[in-house]
Amino acid sequence: xxxxxPPAVDVRGLSVRYGGFHALRDLSVxxxxxxxxxxxxxxxxxxxxxxxxxxxxxxxxxxxILLDGRAIQGWDIRRRVRAGLVRGFQTVRLMERxxxxxxxxxxxxxxxxxxxxxxxxALPAQWRGRRIQERAAHEVIELLGLGADxxxxxxxxxxxxxxxxxxxxxxxxxxxxxxLDEPAAGLDQEGRRELAAxxxxxxxxxxxxxxxxxxxxxxxxxxxxxxxxxxxxAVVCAGTPDRVFGDxxxxxxxxxxxxxxxx
Amino acid sequence: MGADTSAGGLTQVLWGGLTVGCLYAVLLLxxxxxxxxxxxxxxxxxxxxxxxxxxxxxxxxxxxxxxxxALIIGAAAAVLVNSAIDFVAIRRIPEGRPGxxxxxxxxxxxxxxxxxxxxxxxxxxxFASLGxxxxxxxxxxxxSVNDVFVIALTLVLVTVAHLLLTRTSLGTxxxxxxxxxxxxxxxxxxxxxxxxxxxxxxxxxxxxxxxLVASRLSVDAFYMTPILVKVFIAGMIGGLDRFLxxxxxxxxLGVYEAGxxxxxxxxxxxxxxxxLIIVALAVMPRRFMNERSEVRA
Amino acid sequence: xxxxSRTGAPSVALGATADPRLKRSRLPRLLLVVVIAALPxxxxxDYWLFLVAQVAAFAVATLGLDILYGRTGQMSLAHAxxxxxxxxxxxxxxxxxxGVAVQLLGVLVVSVLAGLVVALPTLRLSGMRxxxxxxxxxxxxxxxxxxxTDLTGGTQGTSVDPVVIGPLDSSVPMQAYLMALVPASIAxxxxxxxxxxxxxxxxxIVRDSETAARSVGVAVARxxxxxxxxxxxxxxxxxxxxxxxxxxxxxxxxxxFASVYLLVAVIVGGAGSAVxxxxxxxxxxxxxxxxxxxxxxxxxPLVGGALLAVVALLVPDGIVGLSRRLAGRFRRAEDRPNHPDRPNHPDRPxxxxxxxxx
Numbered sequence: 063x064x065x066x067x068p069p070a071v072d073v074r075g076l077s078v079r080y081g082g083f084h085a086l087r088d089l090s091v092x093x094x095x096x097x098x099x100x101x102x103x104x105x106x107x108x109x110x111x112x113x114x115x116x117x118x119x120x121x122x123x124x125x126x127i128l129l130d131g132r133a134i135q136g137w138d139i140r141r142r143v144r145a146g147l148v149r150g151f152q153t154v155r156l157m158e159r160x161x162x163x164x165x166x167x168x169x170x171x172x173x174x175x176x177x178x179x180x181x182x183x184a185l186p187a188q189w190r191g192r193r194i195q196e197r198a199a200h201e202v203i204e205l206l207g208l209g210a211d212x213x214x215x216x217x218x219x220x221x222x223x224x225x226x227x228x229x230x231x232x233x234x235x236x237x238x239x240x241x242l243d244e245p246a247a248g249l250d251q252e253g254r255r256e257l258a259a260x261x262x263x264x265x266x267x268x269x270x271x272x273x274x275x276x277x278x279x280x281x282x283x284x285x286x287x288x289x290x291x292x293x294x295x296a297v298v299c300a301g302t303p304d305r306v307f308g309d310x311x312x313x314x315x316x317x318x319x320x321x322x323x324x325x
Numbered sequence: 326m327g328a329d330t331s332a333g334g335l336t337q338v339l340w341g342g343l344t345v346g347c348l349y350a351v352l353l354l355x356x357x358x359x360x361x362x363x364x365x366x367x368x369x370x371x372x373x374x375x376x377x378x379x380x381x382x383x384x385x386x387x388x389x390x391x392x393x394x395a396l397i398i399g400a401a402a403a404v405l406v407n408s409a410i411d412f413v414a415i416r417r418i419p420e421g422r423p424g425x426x427x428x429x430x431x432x433x434x435x436x437x438x439x440x441x442x443x444x445x446x447x448x449x450x451x452f453a454s455l456g457x458x459x460x461x462x463x464x465x466x467x468x469s470v471n472d473v474f475v476i477a478l479t480l481v482l483v484t485v486a487h488l489l490l491t492r493t494s495l496g497t498x499x500x501x502x503x504x505x506x507x508x509x510x511x512x513x514x515x516x517x518x519x520x521x522x523x524x525x526x527x528x529x530x531x532x533x534x535x536x537l538v539a540s541r542l543s544v545d546a547f548y549m550t551p552i553l554v555k556v557f558i559a560g561m562i563g564g565l566d567r568f569l570x571x572x573x574x575x576x577x578l579g580v581y582e583a584g585x586x587x588x589x590x591x592x593x594x595x596x597x598x599x600x601l602i603i604v605a606l607a608v609m610p611r612r613f614m615n616e617r618s619e620v621r622a
Numbered sequence: 623x624x625x626x627s628r629t630g631a632p633s634v635a636l637g638a639t640a641d642p643r644l645k646r647s648r649l650p651r652l653l654l655v656v657v658i659a660a661l662p663x664x665x666x667x668d669y670w671l672f673l674v675a676q677v678a679a680f681a682v683a684t685l686g687l688d689i690l691y692g693r694t695g696q697m698s699l700a701h702a703x704x705x706x707x708x709x710x711x712x713x714x715x716x717x718x719x720x721g722v723a724v725q726l727l728g729v730l731v732v733s734v735l736a737g738l739v740v741a742l743p744t745l746r747l748s749g750m751r752x753x754x755x756x757x758x759x760x761x762x763x764x765x766x767x768x769x770x771t772d773l774t775g776g777t778q779g780t781s782v783d784p785v786v787i788g789p790l791d792s793s794v795p796m797q798a799y800l801m802a803l804v805p806a807s808i809a810x811x812x813x814x815x816x817x818x819x820x821x822x823x824x825x826x827i828v829r830d831s832e833t834a835a836r837s838v839g840v841a842v843a844r845x846x847x848x849x850x851x852x853x854x855x856x857x858x859x860x861x862x863x864x865x866x867x868x869x870x871x872x873x874x875x876x877x878x879f880a881s882v883y884l885l886v887a888v889i890v891g892g893a894g895s896a897v898x899x900x901x902x903x904x905x906x907x908x909x910x911x912x913x914x915x916x917x918x919x920x921x922x923p924l925v926g927g928a929l930l931a932v933v934a935l936l937v938p939d940g941i942v943g944l945s946r947r948l949a950g951r952f953r954r955a956e957d958r959p960n961h962p963d964r965p966n967h968p969d970r971p972x973x974x975x976x977x978x979x980x
Contacts, residue, residue, distance in 0.1 A: 143839030151837065156830070159938075195820070432926075432934060435882060435923055435926055599762050
């Protein structure tokens with residue numbers, strides 16, 4: 063399951079414009095391979111837009127996105143997923159009336175899936191695929207500490223667990239590039255710590271290029287080995303956490319404001 | 326709608342289509358204002374008009390009430406029924422379950438149909454003519470009092486609604502609550518009262534259209550359904566969140582239907598409309614189609 | 623917040639937890655189904671057996687609609703029309719002296735075509751627009767039927783020759799029941815199995831969040847089309863079966879009201895559940911009879927309409943969901959001592975905490 067070495071994502075001269083509004087302007091940034099990368103910045107800095115652009119949820123006005131050297135900005139979402147680039151959402155989007163297991167399994171789209179007829183009529187290919195998927199689902203569910211809730215409906219779960227279910231849905235195929243949009247949003251202090259621990263553990267076992275958009279400075283400092291600070295759709299500073307958080311522009315633009323606990 | 330093939334026949338048919346299209350437009354006006362305040366579709370809306378007309382017929386013919394009082398009672402019933410639909414059903418639809426309004430009002434559609442069949446009967450009846458039997462010939466076209474009334478009523482209603490929406494504080498409140506009910510109520514708009522009023526007015530519009538359609542055809546428990554379906558089609562093509570465009574589409578739809586029936590035979594009107602909608606949906610640009618705003622990630 | 627520790631140690635009994643549970647529950651369930659299936663021929667007279675055969679035919683249709691509406695979340699007001707497509711295709715082929723195999727093949731092919739005709743233009747639509755286009759299809763079919771009297775019998779309807787396979791003749795109630803049971807069982811197995819496949823999960827996530835579906839790489843449009851096709855084929859076979867069992871078909875069997883009743887069946891029975899689809903099929907066939915028995919046939923549509931509105935509003939998962947919820951409450955009451963540390967969801971989110979989208 064573990065891929066040999068995760069690819070880097072290289073963004074070059076990226077612009078995203080909605081009507082007259084520049085969400086990103088001529089943004090270039092390297093997301094180094096195999097690292098946990100924090101993307102920080104005040105509201106409206108373009109963090110989510112950058113994630114949307116890389117994952118294919120936003121139309122790119124100009125510029126290039128390179129995955130392992132290949133330009134992917136023209137690809138549809140599905141093709142990016144197949145190439146190993148999977149994202150999560152800031153808002154938890156689950157199948158509320160289904161079990162944790164079902165919610166996680168649906169993320170197995172990248173794993174070997176037989177065609178529709180084989181699935182409908184239970185051909186051998188379907189049985190093989192099913193075993194692989196279920197093993198992967200059980201493993202990731204245990205890894206995230208959701209084992210006790212595996213067969214419960216997700217709408218019965220507390221929010222922190224639901225958040226983890228969404229992360230598990232992304233992780234089931236251990237994609238080499240993972241983009242998470244504020245995975246700690248809505249969690250309390252303990253929940254954040256747990257989430258950071260889970261992500262660190264997953265990253266240790268299954269190396270990936272893990273990009274986390276996050277408000278929480280402590281979480282970013284603890285978790286990430288590379289930080290990108292955005293403001294007004296452009297990169298202010300990028301590098302090690304110490305360097306970025308020490309940068310006077312970051313201090314001015316973002317760090318000072320983050321002292322009061324974010325939502 | 327006879328299949329007279331002369332040029333005068335064509336004018337006559339188009340005139341008929343125009344008046345039917347106006348009836349579509351008035352009913353669509355009710356659909357549009359309801360959509361503004363509650364962002365929902367009421368599939369039972371046509372049956373609200375049916376309740377008024379079939380009930381009114383029963384009161385006048387079987388119970389022997391004078392026609393005008395029967396019509397007033399019928400209209401009051403329509404207002405009540407429409408308000409009740411909002412009160413007991415639409416307001417209780419939980420957040421985040423799109424499409425439920427359609428399912429619930431489909432149930433109410435069945436319910437109203439069955440109740441009226443039970444109370445009155447399942448047969449077709451001749452409604453009060455409301456001037457459709459008094460006519461004169463203008464330029465080779467037979468024009469009935471009913472026709473003139475329909476067109477005048479449409480012009481007046483659309484103009485009044487337009488002025489209300491654009492020139493008055495009522496219209497501002499309405500548009501504000503259509504935009505965002507929470508913000509509107511924070512700004513001092515009594516969103517609930519506004520909503521109740523709009524549903525009541527929509528019930529009245531359904532009754533008026535119900536009477537006029539019944540006076541031209543006949544009245545039974547089903548006669549409003551094809552009308553409502555065509556009104557929805559016009560709303561869908563024109564856009565439910567707009568105003569003049571869908572109303573214009575409604576009028577044109579009536580003309581198109583009549584024209585198709587004239588050219589291809591009396592039974593071709595309905596399939597022509599349904600083909601139109603399938604074609605319209607297939608070729609219409611995507612930005613006109615989005616019911617919900619663009620997905621936010 | 624949960625106090626359970628999230629140690630990474632994977633449970634020892636990874637595979638073992640799932641399989642015995644399935645093995646334990648499957649056999650008694652299968653036996654129960656066999657017993658229920660054996661009841662009608664043992665205890666019912668011909669008339670009721672004939673109705674139960676109709677239930678089996680309708681179950682194929684409701685199972686199909688359940689795939690489309692219950693699982694994929696796509697509204698269809700043309701499902702009775704798809705049944706009509708199957709019924710009339712079979713009838714026309716029988717009129718050309720074609721055997722059962724050719725009839726079935728024809729029904730399958732024509733149903734797929736009809737499904738495609740509706741599915742392709744509706745890909746970009748949802749909710750009310752989708753409902754209207756399917757309704758338009760239904761009206762077109764009704765128009766075709768009424769205007770081809772020499773082929774289809776028009777508004778007067780037409781009698782349908784019984785289907786004969788070997789010693790079985792669908793005009794004999796007992797044999798009709800056995801014949802209807804075969805496709806109904808196959809349809810049920812397919813639906814039950816679908817719940818365990820990625821295809822089934824794709825449908826569920828398309829229903830619940832197309833955005834999430836796209837984010838995990840699900841081909842949303844393809845999933846919708848497959849769902850439409852499968853449900854159209856189910857409905858076509860159901861219509862063919864219904865025609866063979868009933869021996870007579872006419873346009874009102876397949877009109878808008880019939881489509882709405884199918885929707886009533888799926889929603890009241892319990893959307894997204896095979897058992898619910900069967901309950902729904904039993905409801906639409908047996909309920910009118912029950913109301914006739916008590917001398918109130920007109921109450922059926924009245925109750926149907928009220929049920930649809932009330933169940934859709936108050937009981938989102940229908941009868942099946944209701945019973946499951948009751949059973950769940952019972953089971954959780956038993957469970958509670960084992961999980962003293964399970965939080966009582968004090969931190970269920972409201973929408974505003976998880977929101978803040980940009």
